[in-house]
Amino acid sequence: MFEPAITGSGVFTPELSISNDELVVAFNAYADRWNAEHADAIASGEATAMAHSSSDFILAASGIESRYVLDKSGLLDPEVMHPWLPAREDDAPGVMAEMGVDACQKALDMAGVAAADVDLVICAASNHERAYPAIAIEIQQLLGTGGFGFDMNVACSSATFGIQAAADMIRSGSINRALVVNPEICSAHLEWRDRDCHFIFGDVATAVLIERSDLATGSYFAIKSTRCATEFSNNIRNNNGFLRRTREGQMDDRRDMQFMQNGRKVFKEVLPMVSKHIAEHMEAEGVTADDLKRLWLHQANKTMNDYIGKKVLGRVPEDGEQPNILQDYANTSSAGSIIAFSKYSNDMEAGDTGLICSFGAGYSVGSVILQKVAQAG
Secondary structure, three states: OOOOEEEHHHHHHHOEEEHHHHHHHHHHHHHHHHHHOOOOHHHOOOOOOOOOOOHHHHHHOOOEEEEEEOOOOOOOOOOOOOOOOOOOOOOOHHHHHHHHHHHHHHHHHHHHHHHOOOEEEEEEEEOOOOOOOOOOHHHHHHOOOOEEEEOOOOEHHHHHHHHHHHHHHHHHHOEEEEEEEEEEEHHHOOOOOOOOOOOOOOOEEEEEEEHHHHHHOOOOEEEEEEEEOOOOOEEEOOOOOOHHHHOOOOOOOHHOOOOOOOOHHHHHHHHHHHHHHHHHHHHHHOOHHHEEEEEEEOOOOOHHHHHHHHHHHHHOOOOOOOOOHHHHOOHHHHHHHHHHHHOOOOOOOOOOOOEEEEOOOOOOOEEEEEEEEEOOO
């Protein structure tokens, strides 16, 4: 059995960013247009007027201040309210693959590893731009890696589930190195016309390089243990799919073809599930709260992360112990915990223990216990 280790990480951040103030201006203009178009129905009680959003509401509800996106022109146009991402020829790199390659190359550069020495690419993300061929295989071809690749989708938990799959293969000796990449174009599956969620998501891509620790040439994070769990729930859902055209009337613009959630139920049901999962994983591995130097949590909502951090540590986390990045990136689905890890792990010292945890639709939750090793050998 070989020990798997994270030796490199990378983050692709789009150039464009949308502040809460910009987003609110566009949304409120859309709401005013909608209310004017449906004035008679609103007056008769057949429809309810669409309420305005506000930056204060968004910040209080989520902790989000801005989000990075691939396109903002369509998102800020009250007549459009979705991103414009032009179609590409079939022989041109896909959008997800292009983002993923950037993040992967950064992870490879950090680890000092050539792409040709990678045996596996897992593209783990919430929404893939096509069913097949796999985005992972396209990334494999663009990077020039060896071996094989495949896509996987466990919604917001995809990164940690991908890490477990790659780590298990490395432990067994079937591969030596793997890239787990998470390109998330969340702006394309968010309903920007819904006041309850129009502010939640942003776009990004992350990647981690996992390899046998005995092959590492610099400092690394040994993967001491991984654990995943799922429990079916409809409270976070997207009904879009290829069967849509087989059903009469379902090619119309329908709300359930975008991101949907029952936020109150998610809070009530997911928080205990995640807290219990982390506690049991730590206990099984003999890791106490005092041993834990850092918690890199899924970046969905500041209140959720604060609750989990306090539950796991048994106290309010000190500054830096449970870093948040969602104020700048918003919710980036599977990539959120990896952004936090990539940006807030360089200060870890040899022997320090940290835990990555992601959770979301499914319900699903995955956790990875890491220990910093100063240098190879």
